[in-house]
Amino acid sequence: MVARPRGPRTVILPSAEQASALVKRMRDGAESNSNYRTKSLKIHGPVCAKCGREFDAASIGQLTVHHKDGNHHNNPPDGSNWENLCSHCHDDEHSRGVLGEYLSKPE
Numbered sequence: 001m002v003a004r005p006r007g008p009r010t011v012i013l014p015s016a017e018q019a020s021a022l023v024k025r026m027r028d029g030a031e032s033n034s035n036y037r038t039k040s041l042k043i044h045g046p047v048c049a050k051c052g053r054e055f056d057a058a059s060i061g062q063l064t065v066h067h068k069d070g071n072h073h074n075n076p077p078d079g080s081n082w083e084n085l086c087s088h089c090h091d092d093e094h095s096r097g098v099l100g101e102y103l104s105k106p107e
């Protein structure tokens with residue numbers, strides 16, 4: 001196979017770093033995925049909304065964003081559909097589902 005000239009960029013081969021950065025970007029896929037997490041952390045703070053555990057730079061990876069209505073495509077910029085939950089509380093939230101929410105109502 002002969003490489004076809006595609007303008008000036010064909011001369012520049014991607015470095016290993018560039019290639020891995022590209023792969024990472026592709027793996028992140030919908031960039032919005034990491035985007036809403038960052039926004040939610042900014043809005044709600046690095047704290048689990050359920051157990052109140054606080055996270056720092058080292059542990060922040062364990063803090064996840066829960067979608068209150070369960071719709072991952074519903075990402076209002078004001079953060080009203082997001083809840084920051086630690087992985088434990090997040091699991092809990094999903095295993096309880098609607099029934100758990102119903103049972104835990106204070107009234």
Ligand SMILES: [Zn+2]
Nearest residue numbers: 048051086089
């Ligand atoms: Zn928690």
Ligand SMILES: [Zn+2]
Nearest residue numbers: 065066067090
């Ligand atoms: Zn969730």
